[in-house]
Amino acid sequence: MSQTANSKIYAAIEGGGTKFLVGIFNANRELLAKKTLKTQSPAETLGACTRFIQEDSRRFGKLTALGIAHFGPLNTLPSSPDYGKLGRTPKPGWSHFDLLGFVKEALGTQLPIRIETDVNGAVLAEYAWGAGQGINNLLYLTIGTGIGGGALVNGALLHGYAHTEMGHIALPRLPDDDFEGVCPAHGDCFEGLCTGPAIAARWGMPATQLPDEHPAWQLEASYIAKALRNYAYTLAPERIILGGGVMDRRFLFPMIRAAFIDEMAGYGEPSVDLDKYIVPSGFKGDAGLYGAFKLALEA
Amino acid sequence: MSQTANSKIYAAIEGGGTKFLVGIFNANRELLAKKTLKTQSPAETLGACTRFIQEDSRRFGKLTALGIAHFGPLNTLPSSPDYGKLGRTPKPGWSHFDLLGFVKEALGTQLPIRIETDVNGAVLAEYAWGAGQGINNLLYLTIGTGIGGGALVNGALLHGYAHTEMGHIALPRLPDDDFEGVCPAHGDCFEGLCTGPAIAARWGMPATQLPDEHPAWQLEASYIAKALRNYAYTLAPERIILGGGVMDRRFLFPMIRAAFIDEMAGYGEPSVDLDKYIVPSGFKGDAGLYGAFKLALEA
Numbered sequence: 001m002s003q004t005a006n007s008k009i010y011a012a013i014e015g016g017g018t019k020f021l022v023g024i025f026n027a028n029r030e031l032l033a034k035k036t037l038k039t040q041s042p043a044e045t046l047g048a049c050t051r052f053i054q055e056d057s058r059r060f061g062k063l064t065a066l067g068i069a070h071f072g073p074l075n076t077l078p079s080s081p082d083y084g085k086l087g088r089t090p091k092p093g094w095s096h097f098d099l100l101g102f103v104k105e106a107l108g109t110q111l112p113i114r115i116e117t118d119v120n121g122a123v124l125a126e127y128a129w130g131a132g133q134g135i136n137n138l139l140y141l142t143i144g145t146g147i148g149g150g151a152l153v154n155g156a157l158l159h160g161y162a163h164t165e166m167g168h169i170a171l172p173r174l175p176d177d178d179f180e181g182v183c184p185a186h187g188d189c190f191e192g193l194c195t196g197p198a199i200a201a202r203w204g205m206p207a208t209q210l211p212d213e214h215p216a217w218q219l220e221a222s223y224i225a226k227a228l229r230n231y232a233y234t235l236a237p238e239r240i241i242l243g244g245g246v247m248d249r250r251f252l253f254p255m256i257r258a259a260f261i262d263e264m265a266g267y268g269e270p271s272v273d274l275d276k277y278i279v280p281s282g283f284k285g286d287a288g289l290y291g292a293f294k295l296a297l298e299a
Numbered sequence: 300m301s302q303t304a305n306s307k308i309y310a311a312i313e314g315g316g317t318k319f320l321v322g323i324f325n326a327n328r329e330l331l332a333k334k335t336l337k338t339q340s341p342a343e344t345l346g347a348c349t350r351f352i353q354e355d356s357r358r359f360g361k362l363t364a365l366g367i368a369h370f371g372p373l374n375t376l377p378s379s380p381d382y383g384k385l386g387r388t389p390k391p392g393w394s395h396f397d398l399l400g401f402v403k404e405a406l407g408t409q410l411p412i413r414i415e416t417d418v419n420g421a422v423l424a425e426y427a428w429g430a431g432q433g434i435n436n437l438l439y440l441t442i443g444t445g446i447g448g449g450a451l452v453n454g455a456l457l458h459g460y461a462h463t464e465m466g467h468i469a470l471p472r473l474p475d476d477d478f479e480g481v482c483p484a485h486g487d488c489f490e491g492l493c494t495g496p497a498i499a500a501r502w503g504m505p506a507t508q509l510p511d512e513h514p515a516w517q518l519e520a521s522y523i524a525k526a527l528r529n530y531a532y533t534l535a536p537e538r539i540i541l542g543g544g545v546m547d548r549r550f551l552f553p554m555i556r557a558a559f560i561d562e563m564a565g566y567g568e569p570s571v572d573l574d575k576y577i578v579p580s581g582f583k584g585d586a587g588l589y590g591a592f593k594l595a596l597e598a
Contacts, residue, residue: 153459164534170470226469237459265484
């Protein structure tokens with residue numbers, strides 16, 4: 001069957017710690033079908049994803065490629081024998097799961113597949129169609145169930161010995177804050193202090209239930225600003241996009257910008273309007289899904 | 300006068316906060332002449348550099364190009380109207396100095412010149428000929444009068460809204476350490492805690508006079524390891540090269556490697572021998588000069 005560009009069909013999976021999104025796109029970036037799944041065991045969750053793809057893509061045509069933007073740690077180096085496998089993670093059942101192998105088994109070994117971290121997918125989507133268009137040195141940070149960053153440098157994904165693990169940087173503690181943090185490895189790293197689960201553990205109630213006036217949010221903004229300072233001095237990104245569930249509290253943005261200015265203390269700060277420097281995602285919570293679609297286009 | 304490749308003559312200036320190095324190279328990377336100068340006012344120091352270049356290069360042939368690897372903050376974007384000008388710096392007399400303008404005035408506007416930060420020059424030299432050959436994701440860090448980092452990502456210099464300012468990241472303080480730090484902007488950032496001048500201010504004597512057994516060095520190694528953790532999680536460099544005067548104390552390397560392993564806590568660390576991961580410069584204190592030569596070759 002020959003296909004014109006517009007009839008090509010792509011599948012996209014965004015794998016997150018709380019939920020998975022799976023979508024079917026055409027080449028015009030139209031989302032033809034979408035499903036949201038609660039994250040359970042790898043076999044249950046990915047089994048449901050691949051069944052959805054098999055059943056729903058058939059309605060639209062033959063599948064051209066699949067992109068997966070998935071939480072880490074994850075081997076994203078195609079040259080590695082462990083490409084597409086997860087690393088050690090505190091999520092029960094997910095450590096060392098062979099994501100690529102499972103998906104190939106379900107969908108066939110001929111299907112072109114590209115796998116990246118969720119945040120690397122997101123930064124690609126923001127660069128292509130979202131809040132980072134034309135910004136060659138771009139940082140996307142998610143603050144939700146976990147914290148992670150994806151960066152473009154000179155227009156290409158930053159990859160080194162592995163994908164980055166930006167959530168695990170060490171930060172100075174705020175005075176009188178003795179919360180021990182929730183990171184199983186580091187305790188009070190940025191991720192240990194500032195994820196949704198960290199907020200819940202610190203204040204004894206789910207982050208979603210904390211009112212806007214709660215002091216939790218100023219603390220949160222202060223720590224986020226310290227982290228952004230470190231990323232700014234280390235990566236000099238031309239724009240920083242903040243996504244993830246915590247950042248749905250939009251009132252955090254001006255608080256973070258004000259604290260960021262204090263952190264930089266007039267030294268080496270970006271000479272642009274901060275309203276255009278620290279910005280929300282250009283997608284309504286599905287930057288990762290569009291990122292997975294971008295990966296499918298490039299697979 | 301026609302020149303074969305081998306007869307081409309290049310000048311190189313490494314501008315540091317304590318001293319300047321100026322060298323004349325041929326295309327075979329032979330250092331034909333070299334001079335070391337104490338850093339004084341811009342006009343005195345750079346005047347002496349350009350006089351040396353004019354007088355000494357003449358002995359070897361016509362100058363082909365000049366490379367400058369200079370302390371920042373410095374505008375290194377050729378497209379900017381401020382290209383080659385320094386930013387605000389605590390060094391008396393150097394703020395906003397027009398480095399490129401001064402050198403062009405002295406050596407002629409026809410001479411091809413490329414200007415970068417000292418650490419960006421150094422990382423280019425380490426990549427070409429030093430301790431980072433073939434390592435496409437490479438970090439060079441200098442710890443001396445100041446602290447700065449130069450990174451290659453995908454084999455190219457990391458540049459964003461400006462050059463990086465890696466010395467100014469925020470770090471957690473060690474227990475019972477209440478030294479206020481010497482950074483004029485931030486106080487106790489990495490640079491404020493760990494440069495040569497910071498060590499001198501903390502312990503009341505020049506760093507060079509502290510004996511190897513002094514507790515200063517364990518403290519120094521612990522803070523450096525925290526910084527390396529943050530760079531590792533943010534940049535995932537495949538190798539980290541440490542240069543600068545403080546790192547002449549070679550016994551710091553094993554102390555830093557041990558503390559780095561503790562900092563990473565088994566999460567997302569590079570899966571290589573740390574003896575080959577955190578390494579000294581491949582140059583004997585003049586990585587920046589060779590970096591300036593590399594810049595001249597590319598000018």
